[in-house]
Amino acid sequence: MDRIKWLLSQIAFVSFFIVAINGKLDVSMSKDGYHVADVYEYLENPLSKMTDRTKSSDKLVGYTGSEFLKREVLKVGSNVYVAIGFALANSIMIEGDDGIIIVDTTESTDSMQEILTEFRKITTKPVEAVIYTHFHGDHYRGTLVIVEERDKLYPNATINIYAHDTTESFIIQRIDPMFEITMKRALRQLGHLLPKFEGARTGSGLGPEFRSDSSNARYTGRPTITFSDREKFIEAGIEFELLFTPGETDDQITVWLPNEGVAMPGDNIYKTFPNLYAIRGSPARDCKQWYQSLDRTRALGAKYLVMSHTRPIVGRKEVYDTLLVYRDAIKYVNDQTIRLINKGYLPGEIVEEVQLPDKLFEHPFLQQHYGTVEWSIKGVFTNMMGWFSGDPKDLHPMSEIDRSVRLVRLLVNAQTNKACPIEVMLQEAEISHKNSHSHYISTGKHLVTEDKWALELVDSILVLDGLEDSVIETARRIKISALTALGVEEVSANGRNYYLTYAMEIEKNLSLVRSKESRAFSIKRSPIDKILELQCLKVKGLECQHENYVIVLVFTDMEKTFVVTLRNSVCDITETVLDEVIGDVSLSTTSDVYRNIQAEYTELNDEIVRGNVKVTKGNVDAYINFVKCFDPVNSI
Incomplete structure (x- = not known):
């Protein structure tokens, strides 16, 4: 009650003074609160309209039109077909000897029925299996159409439904204590209630618009065959592998057809910047998990990449390069956010500081039509530090x-x-x-x-x-x-x-930063791979964005070889076999000498003179220039 009285007194105080300001603005108190007199001409209607054309809206309209608005079924390779533009998500058909497999069934029975009608123009073979790439509703809610067709044509047959071990539990969790608010925010995020303007549709970032119908809640199609990490299967004569590749969701899988060279990564990649944090409300995605899963997909060497949103990629090099640049963008945002957190930056300051390197910023698969760099930074910060920014306010x-x-x-x-x-x-x-x-x-x-x-x-x-x-x-x-x-x-x-x-x-002008001696003590006692990982988190932002390095470090006492790469301002470490490495420069040393250099107990050039570091390939200047792209390991 005292609080309310205080607020009312403040409002009355403000009102008294505003009325007295030269008569320019007459604000007085009424029983309903503030009353603003008609001295100034206030807006009677909003000035801005949904149809206002801006550079951003024109870009989004163009992207949506070119990617989604034409409904079509594209053939990929010899036996894979992907339906695009019918729903928020794609549905994929794999044709086998005596049956077909459907990968993802969209978000609605209406859209899935339209897609199945198109698939039936290609083949009448029965559906032997359905695969869910993950638990999001736009990938499984149309399954009822598949089941009803099978029951009608083959009453005694069953359809195997494949998914990861955890997918069903995630589907069940969709009805949870947070459902009311996440539904409201999802409707806002997806623009489900917004009018569709002819010639100016902006879609949902991943597809035309989200579709729903009353039958969605009647059947989810529970998985009947699940796996944990990587497993081979055969359906309708089709040999396929399922790989656990958590990324956009923690149950995400990649479907791999080794004989055809076709990879289907679900929602781990689409032609827009990844949604590392969903504004509808969910925990921020694990960036490290996501880019490591893309590495696993990249290692398949696929000739075709058929995504569950946006159009397929054709060509082994094009697939590899696109997966590489996509994972680099995720790792760059993750690593730079961590680097600046450690320097004491607040979330808003990190957002102002971190910009994508030019090659990533300009890449067609990294335009921010769905996820954004800003929201991703805030998601990484929250994952690492929780809700508190560090500012006592x-x-x-x-x-x-x-x-x-x-x-x-x-x-x-x-x-x-x-x-x-x-x-x-x-x-x-x-x-x-x-x-x-x-x-x-x-x-x-x-x-x-x-x-x-x-x-x-x-x-x-x-x-x-x-x-x-x-x-x-x-x-x-x-x-x-x-x-x-x-x-x-x-x-x-x-x-x-x-x-x-x-x-x-x-x-007292105190600085709560560990001393160099303390950091050196930790470095001296850390495993070499952890020191290299720490170095990779210290890339100096955009400073070396146009430089590429491949550095080979051979540790003779450990009999281990590490390759450290830098491209797109992203650093990676790989433990490998020496005979397989082609690098710009190779250094051979012991783990203790390397620790001493990183702890700043000694200098690289001095250790070369002493013979403790040998340059076995290339020029040491290349390594020195490489090191200049990083904050020192023994620094914040």
């Missing part, structure tokens, strides 16, 4: 109503006093904090909302350039004091310690 953020009322008051003061905006903000911050402190002196309790507001204001000031030293110093003092007040009012020891330590860091 975010421990107990201000409520929106508090912030709104105070912003209005701030604008009133600025317009009334005709003062410099920064001066108004600084004064408001100091007044708020002093109010809190005065309350503490009289009652023994700080007004934490006042301190939160002071903190927000001074942080907004301190990010600006060109400030006078006196302004910066005053803002720093307010921040230190406000953080301290919030700390002593915090009942959680974790929160209290965080606030007070953060204040101390500012006041």
Whole structure:
């Protein structure tokens, strides 16, 4: 009740001053809240329309039109057919000697019936099996059509349904405590309720538009044959393998036809930037798991790649190169986010800093029509660090109503006093904090909302350039004091310690960074592969985006050889056999010498002179230039 009274008093205070500002804006209180008089001509209708043409919308319309809006069945290789444009997802038919296999059945029985009608123009062979690439509804909800046809033509026959061991449990989980909100957000994400504008359809990023019908909930087609990692099967004379390749989902599989050279990776790749985080609401995807699964698919050496969304890729080199650039984009976003997290960047700062290398940014499979780099960065941050950004303001953020009322008051003061905006903000911050402190002196309790507001204001000031030293110093003092007040009012020891330590860091110019000696100690005791992995997470962003390196490191004491590659500002490590390696430069040394170099106990050139590092191929300058593309291992 006291809280409500306080808010009403603030609103009344703001209203009084706004009315008094030269009559320019008449705002007064009514029993329903604010009333804005007709002094200013306010919008009667929205200015922007869904049909407004922009560069972005034209690009999305063009992409949707070229990829999805023509309904067609494409033949891939000798016996694979993919139906595109009928639904959000594709459905794929594999024709065998005496039957067919259907891979994915779309999101609706209506769309699957239309597709089956087209497939039946190609063959009348019975459906022997269905394969689900993963549990998303647009890949299994049309199965009823397949089953009904089989029951009608072959009443005593059964259809085998293949999926990963975990797929059925994921399907069951679709009806969960979060269903109501995820359904609402999914409708927004997919644009299910939006009108379709002739000649200007933007689709859903992965297909035309999501289709649904009343029969969706009646039958899911439960898997009858499952597998765990990799297994061979035969149906209708078709030899195929199923590989566990978790990526967009944790149950994702790749269907591999070795005799035909056809790989079907489900939703692990499509012709748009991957959806590393789905805004409909779900845990962010595991980037490392995803790009490693793409590596597994790439290793198949497929001649054809038939995806469950967008059009197929033809040609062994084209398939390999596209999978490579796609996984590089995922790894780049993942690694750069981790690199900047360790440097202390906040999520918004990482978003501003990380941009795709030119080759990735311009690639047709990485246009951000579905997933985006920004959302992906935030997903990686959340996976690694959880919800807390690291900024103490975010421990107990201000409520929106508090912030709104105070912003209005701030604008009133600025317009009334005709003062410099920064001066108004600084004064408001100091007044708020002093109010809190005065309350503490009289009652023994700080007004934490006042301190939160002071903190927000001074942080907004301190990010600006060109400030006078006196302004910066005053803002720093307010921040230190406000953080301290919030700390002593915090009942959680974790929160209290965080606030007070953060204040101390500012006041005493402390840097909570491990010393080089401490990092060196860890490096000296780490396995070589872990040191190499750490180095790969330290690529200097876009600095070497146009440079390619293949470095061979031979560790004689371990009898192990590692290949370290750099391309597209993405670093990878592979343990291999020396005879199989072709690199720009090869170095031979021992693991202890290499650790000493990375710990910065010694220099590479000195160890070469001593004979502890041998350049067995190429020029050491190539290795030195390669190393310059990374932050030192013994650094943050």
